[in-house]
Amino acid sequence: MKITFLGTGVAIPQKGRVQSGLLMEMGKKKVLFDCGGGVLNRIFESGNSHTDIDTIVLSHLHLDHVADVMCLLKANWLCDKFDSTIYGPSGTREWLDRLMDLYPYMKEKVSVDVVEVVPGEEFRLFDGCDVKCAAGIHSVPSLAYQVRYDGKTVVYSGDTEPCDDIMAMAQGCDMLIHECSFPLDFEMTNHTTPDMLRPYIKDTGIGAVYLTHLYPHMQGHEEEALEYLKEEFEGEVHIPSDLMIVEI
Template sequence: MDMKITFLGTGVAIPQKDRVQSGVLIEYGENKVLFDCGGGILNRIFESGVLHTEIDTIVLSHLHLDHVADVMCLLKANWLCEKLDAVIYGPVGTQEWLGRLMAIYPYMKVKVNVEVREVVAGEEFELSQGCNVRCTDGIHSVPSLGYRVEHDGEVVVYSGDTEPCDSIMKLAQGADMLIHECSFPLDFPMTNHATPDMLRPYLENSDISKVYLTHLYPHMQGHEKETLEYIKEKYEGEVHIASDLMTVEL
C-alpha cells in the first residue's frame, strides 16, 4: 500500500445526517496530511482510529468556514496532548486569518508553534518523505486551490470547492484518484460549485482512473444513484459517492 485516503467529512455548512463538513486525510508511510478541516473533523479523526497528535500538517483549499472550522480545535487538542508544532499550507490570506484567530484566543498563541506557508496556483512544495504537492486555482466565490499529491508513483487530486474547470482537470491528468466536489444534483442552476452535468464533460475523455464525489449538499439526498449513472454513461473510469469514514487504498 502506498497511499491511504480517508474521507473524514463529505458534507457542507448545512447539517445533515452522517455527513460532517469537509476533510480528507491522506496517509503515506507513517505520514498523515489533512486536507481541509471543517466542523466535525476532529471527532471524525478520532472515529477513524487515527491519533490526532499524529497530524501536524494541514493543507487548506480555501478559508470558508466549512473547510476550516476545526483547525483551531485540532491545534488545541494537540496542545493539550503536548503536540505543539504544526504546519498549515493555504491560499493567500491564510496567515492573516490564523493571526486574527490567535488574537481572539491569545492563550493559544503562546502555547502552539504554527508555521503558515501560503501558496499560489502553479506552485509546488514537498512534504516529508518525497511527497510532492502542486496546486492550481479553482473557480469559487473566494480564492480556492486544488491540489495534486504525488508519492511513489501514486497520484491523488483534491479539487477543493470549485466549478468543473480546465485548470483542475489539467492538474488531474493521469491521476489514480480525483476527489471532486459535486454539491448539487442534475439540472440544478449553479455557479461556484459542481453538478453532475457540469462535471461529466470534463471526465468524458480524461485518463483519470477513479473519481470520488464529495461536498454533498442535502439537495443531493436521493439523487446519488442517478448521479452515478449519468456520469458513467460517458466516463469509462470508476465513479463513487464518498461517505464519511470511507477509506480507499491505492
C-alpha cells in the same frame, strides 16, 4: 496511499456527513486536507490519533473547511504536541493570526508555521511527496491540489466549478476527489453538478472519481448522479460516506 474521507458534507447539517475533511496517509505521514466542523471527532472515530497530524492543507478559508482547525491545534496542545504546519491560499496567515489574537493563551502555547501557496506552485510536503496546486472557480480564492507519492497521484478539487486548470492537473491521475454539491440540472455557480462535471472527465485517463461536498439537495439523487457520469466516463465513480477508506 490510504485516503480516509472524514467529512463529505457542507455547512448545512445532515445525517452522516460532517463538514469537509480528508486524511491522506503516505507511509508514516498523515496529512489533513481541510478541517471543517466535525472533522476532529471524525479523526478519532476513524481510529487515528489527532496528535499524529502536524500538517494541514487548506483549499480555502470558508468556515465549513476550516472550523475545526483551532480545535485540532488545541487538542494537540492539550496532548503535548505543539508544532504544526498549515498550507493554504493567500490570506491564510492573516486569518490564523486574527484567530490567535482572539485566543492569546493559544498563541502562547502553539507554534504554527503558515505557508501560503499560489496557483501553479509546486512544493514538497515531505521527502517523497510532491504537491502542485491550481486555482479553482469559487467565491473566494480556492486551490485544488495534486498529490504525488510512491508512484500514485491523487487530485483534490476543494470547492470549485469544473475548470481547465484543475482537469489539466488531473489528467491520468489515479484518483480525482471532486466536489459535486448539487444534483443534475441544478442552476449553480462556484460549485459543481454532475452535468457540469461530465464533459471534463471524459477521455482523461483518470482511474476513479470520488464525489464529495454533498449538499442535502443531493439526497435521493446519488445513483442518478453516478449513472449519469458513468455513461461517458471509463473509470470508476463513487460517492463516499464519512469514514470511508480507500487505498491505492
